[in-house]
Every structure is written in C-alpha cells, then in structure tokens.
Amino acid sequence: MAYFPRVQGRLHVESLPLADIAHEFGTPTYVYSRAALTDAFQAYQHALGDHPGLVCFAVKANSNLGVLGLLADLGAGFDIVSEGELERVLLAGGKPEKIVFSGVGKTPAAMRKALEVGVHCFNVESEAELELLSEVALQCGTTAPVSLRVNPDVDAKTHPYISTGLKENKFGIDIARAPEVYARAAALAGLRVVGVDCHIGSQLTELDPFLDALDRLLALINQLKHRGISLEHIDIGGGLGVTYQQETPPPIAELINAVKARLSDSGLALVMEPGRSICANAGVLLTEVLFLKPTEHKNFAIIDAAMNDNIRPALYQAWQGAEVVDQHAGETKTWDLVGPVCETGDFLAKDRPLALAAGDLIAVMSTGAYGFTMSSNYNSRPRAAEVMVDGDRAHLVRARETLADLTRGESLLPN
C-alpha cells in the first residue's frame, strides 16, 4: 500500500490531501500515517511469530504520545534511554514489563523509577553502572533484571556519527571483557542476570554486520554457559535502515528470519529495539514556501521549516526527499530548500529540480524518525505541530508550540 500516494497531481497521506492538513493545522507540521506505522510494527511481530520475544520500539525515534499509544495498543514493548521516555511510555499506556532500559548514563532517580514500575530489564553499559544499579536495587529492597550491552567491535558500515558497535565508540562493554563483567554481575547483590544486548548502529543497509555481531554474542553466551551463567534472552538492538533515496536495506522479515535461524535451538527469547524502520517512512514534514530567492549562483527557496525542526540534513548530511504537494505548471529549476534559521547549515534539501512558486506546500519525506524528537527551539522558533492520519481523517497529536510556550518557566532577574 502507498501511504503517501499522488492522486491527480495532489500528494495525499492515506486518502487525505496533504493540502487539507496544511489548511486545518498550518505549517510546519509533522504528519504521520497510522497505517504505515501499524504495518511496519506488525511486520516485526509477524516475523517474530511464535518465537518468544519482544519488539521494543526505540522511543528516541519518535516519542509522540499518539504514536506510542498506537504501538502500545498493537502490543509493542519499548526501548527507553531516560526517565522522560519512561514517563511518556507509561502515559501512553505502554506495559512496564515490556520495557528495556538502555543508555550509557542512567541516573539513580531513573533507575529507581524503572525498578518501582518493574521494567523487563536494564541494558547495562559499564561496570560503574552495574555497581550503582546494585546499590539502588538494594536501597529499594528489590532485584534488578540485568542484561549487559556488549560492544562486539563490528563495523556497521553506516555514517560514523550513528555507528555504535566499534571499540572506539562509547557504547557497551568490550566483548573481550564481557565474561569478567558477567561474573561480577552474577556475584553482586540486588541483580539478576537475564540477558545480553548489542546495538551496532543505525541506518544499516546490509545483513552481514547484524549477523557478525550475533555470532559474536552467541559465542559469548556459550562461554558464559561454561562458567555457569545462563541467559534467558538475546537483544539484537535496532538499526535496520530504510530507503531514503536508493538504499536497499534487507526487508524486516529477512533480517528476523536470519536471526531466528541462528537461535533455533538455543532456547533464547529474542528482543529487538527497532526505531527508524518502524516510523521513518510513516511521516512527512509539511512546510510552505515563504519566498523564492533566485541568485546568480544558486536558487534558494526559503521555507517555513528549518534545521530546528529537522536537523538530520545539517547533522549527517542526510538526504531526504522533497516533493511539491500540489503539482502545477511552471518552469523546473534547481532549488536549495533552506529555512529561516541564521546558519549556513540550515537546509532541508539541496539541488532539487522542482517547479516552485511562493506559497507552495512541500513535503519533506521520510521524516517520521528522528525528526520531531531531535527538534529544538533554536532561534526561538516554536516547535511544529504533529498530526496523525487514519484513512481520510486527521487528528492533532501534539499542538504547535505557541510564542508563550517559549518563555514559560523562565523569569527576568529582579531589579
């Protein structure tokens, strides 16, 4: 099914013209397709089949309450990295026993809260964190379920800023030291060792790095068994890429089937933490052309969305599609789509052949993941609205910030 079909020159979300959404909710606005989110999540669930395990959506990719609520209703678990994400998941109706808690810098307060609600497990990333978690669990009079995030030193072949499974990255525990750290974890009071975890990077477009990492983890699990430590689950992280332009990542089912084949008789449950592959292509950023500014060197279209709304192009030189919402006759020229922010790096697309006029609406494609969640108030710009479409109906799932929101909670110094 096409979630963003073009019908007689008009771009739709499901069966609603995007122009209607701009009319009702203004711009810039993130627009999500309920069907696209549902289908991508269910592709993971179906691929998991009756193998025991959990599909834990990585909340950092999209933490909108409407999105989290939809996924919770579909039976999702969640991968969180902060107390804030925990609060949002609980508010959206996520089940604590389906939450895995990742991240290199968990605070004692966040650990306490996660213990109180009873998360599925803590993915521990260092020995210091292990010692602290043991202390906090003892103070709370409880036992923390623990999985060690291992750094398998595998090259994920992705952008260096989003590669996480190499020795030089800050993430996880060096796989060579993992047996020792497991022995320490097993000996510490207040902890129960339940699993092993790795996440080697994001926007992976090849199967091999996943399988290399998995093989290293399985060898580790074998070693641990000989030392009397047996695990209940293996967590392969997230990281599966999507098509932004011409990338051809393996389909969800191909990845999961390859993983399941290697786990077949291990008795291990399979935990996954997909983010981008569930929501990136379920969302677009709807923006309006404010001014056209052709120059001798370049043609700039100044749009009302900026790097504060979607920082991926500036941060990773990411390419995301840009389509005119309602096509019209006009000369096609090559445009840079730039925002109002005072930075040369403030662009959402470069060198795009488009027939444009001031007032046109543009959809920046594939922005459902790491779009709104990485947005900011830079240049004191209110954050965009977020809308969910179901068939031909649109619901506001987060109101646009107002100018009053920009000064809330802040006060002038007394004279």
Ligand SMILES: Cc1ncc(COP(=O)(O)O)c(C=O)c1O
């Ligand atoms: C620990 C962890 N799990 C899951 C994810 C989700 O990754 P992706 O959005 O690439 O699926 C990330 C982000 O890269 C992560 O750091």
Ligand SMILES: N[C@@H](CCCC[NH3+])C(=O)O
């Ligand atoms: N934020 C990144 C991905 C990082 C994933 C978090 N570990 C992106 O937009 O591509």
